[in-house]
Amino acid sequence: MAQTGKYRLGPRLGGGGMAEVFRGTLLGAEGFSRPVAIKHMLADLSTEPDFEEMFRNEARIAAALHHPNIVGVMDFDRDEKDRLFLVMELVEGKDLRHLMKVQRPPVEISAYIIAKLLEALDYAHALELDGRPLHLVHRDVTRTTSC
Numbered sequence: 001m002a003q004t005g006k007y008r009l010g011p012r013l014g015g016g017g018m019a020e021v022f023r024g025t026l027l028g029a030e031g032f033s034r035p036v037a038i039k040h041m042l043a044d045l046s047t048e049p050d051f052e053e054m055f056r057n058e059a060r061i062a063a064a065l066h067h068p069n070i071v072g073v074m075d076f077d078r079d080e081k082d083r084l085f086l087v088m089e090l091v092e093g094k095d096l097r098h099l100m101k102v103q104r105p106p107v108e109i110s111a112y113i114i115a116k117l118l119e120a121l122d123y124a125h126a127l128e129l130d131g132r133p134l135h136l137v138h139r140d141v142t143r144t145t146s147c
Helices: 049-064 096-102 107-126
Strands: 007-015 019-027 033-041 073-078 084-089
Touching: 007 033, 019 084, 033 049, 049 073, 049 084
Parallel strands: none
Antiparallel strands: 007 019, 019 033, 033 084, 073 084
16 A cells, blocks of 8 residues: 555545545554545646636635534645645544435435535535635535435
8 A cells, every 4th residue: 555654554445536645644643543534636638727726716715614414624745756745534434325215214314414514515615715605615515316
């Protein structure tokens, strides 16, 4: 497994148009370790100033989000190849897509999940930095035909 500073990279969890996410481990003193999610910019985009700026803005905004339904950001840095990466808390469990394939959840559970998602989106949309509203819109909330 590759290592970037105090982080050991594990298997790939997913990816998108600008970055890919890996399971990782934060390695500390005296044998301390903690599982994390590491979001790396895609190699071919990491030399593009506009994409680097977008990734820096994402990290800055994500670090300002403190809500129980939003994963926390722990670190932002560059690896040995000078690629930007973002370290986030790792939430263990199955994702909604997996659950939908196994068995459609009861209406009550679906409503609960949607309510928690909307609470997080409302919080993010109302977020202010330095007294100014950011009016954030999350671009990765999607709907699948099986939902």
